[in-house]
Amino acid sequence: MISQTSNPFGEHNRTLETISAWVLGLLWLLPLLYAxxxxxxxxxxxxxxxxxxxxTLKNFANAWDAAPFPRYFLNTFLLVTMILAAQMTLATLAAYAFARFEFRGSNVMFMLVLLQLMVMPDILIVENYNTMNLLGLRDTILSIGLPYFASAFGIFLLRQTFKTxxxxxxxxxxxxxASALxxxxxVYVPLAKPIYIAFGLVSISTHWNNFLWPLIVTNSVESRPLTVGLQVFSSTDQGVDWSIITAATLMTSAPLLLAFLLFQRQFVQSFMRAGIR
Incomplete structure (x- = not known):
């Protein structure tokens, strides 16, 4: 008869992982609680x-009156929707081609896609600005989103899913x-629904919070998103009012927090299923 003994090292590792998770969670939660x-x-x-x-709710009222938030929210919603639609379409078609079709140079092309993941978007700001200026798109919502229409991360994530x-x-x-399309x-798109949800959350969060590129390529309220609009609260002659700033920040981030809370299970499960195979 083989006796089964518990593994103290395994239990010790699980305890450390739990403690680490709590510590990291608190470090993330404390700034939010302060806000x-x-x-x-x-x-x-x-x-x-x-x-x-x-x-008091006065801080929210003052923040809402201090900046054209309805316009900023509309611009941001149009921006992230436009980028997400383009990324979903292009990433789906490219990922399907890489996953199921054999053609000359496919591996080299996919390596180039992966190399794009290593390039910081800020490096391309000057060239992107010159391109938008040449196209006559500067100071428009389209100029903010156009450089992000193709997503190497989305192609990689969907390719790994389609190959399974x-x-x-x-x-x-x-x-x-049935045709290839x-x-x-x-077949493929319905099976990859959790992946689309996770990628959608990542894309929306990234471009909802993007600040530097929209700041550079726009200069009017009609085209600026929420993140750029928030800078009005830090450039007042009366000094910094942290109550109004945090109220404005919460109004800006509330949609993202709500989306993550609603889809957090799909978000985690999708990345667990997207491992390299």
Missing amino acids: VWTAFHPAEFATRFSLSAPL VPRELDEAATVEG QVLMQ
């Missing part, structure tokens, strides 16, 4: 904690008379 506290209390309580501090789909499904759909839309 919430400051936004819902008068300015004099921004730097000191008191249980008797009165709650059994080829028998392709053959069955082809026998039924129909096979893609009716």
Whole structure:
């Protein structure tokens, strides 16, 4: 009879992982808690904690009146929607080609796609600005999103997912008379739904929070997104009012936090399924 003994090293590792997760979670949560506290209390309580501090929504009202938030929200929504639609379309077609079609130079082309992941977007700011200027698109929402229409990360993520789909499904759909595009839309895309959700969250979060490129390529309220609009609160003659700044920041980040809370399970599971195979 073989006796089973517990592994103390495994239990010790799990304890360390749990403690590390709690520490990292608290480090992430503390700034958010401070922002919430400051936004819902008068300015004099921004730097000191008191249980008797009165709650107020005045900071949100002042922030909303200090900047054209409806326009900024509309610009940001149009921007992230436009970029996501373009990335989804181009990444899906490219990933399907890399995953299922054999053609000369496919491996070299895919390596070039992976190399793009190593290039920081900020390096291309000057060339992108000159290109937008030559096209006459400067100071438009399209000029902010156009350099990001193709996503190497999206191509890589979807290619890894498409390669796990059994080829028998392709053959069955082809026998039924489906074209290559129909096979893609009716077989591959539905099976990759969690991956699309995760990539969508990453894309929206990235371009919702993008600041430097929109700041450089735009100069009017009609085309500037939320992140650039927030700078109005740090350039006042009266100094920095942290209560109003945190209120404006919470209004800006609330849609992203809500989206992540709603789709966090799909977000985590999709990356677990997208390992290199």
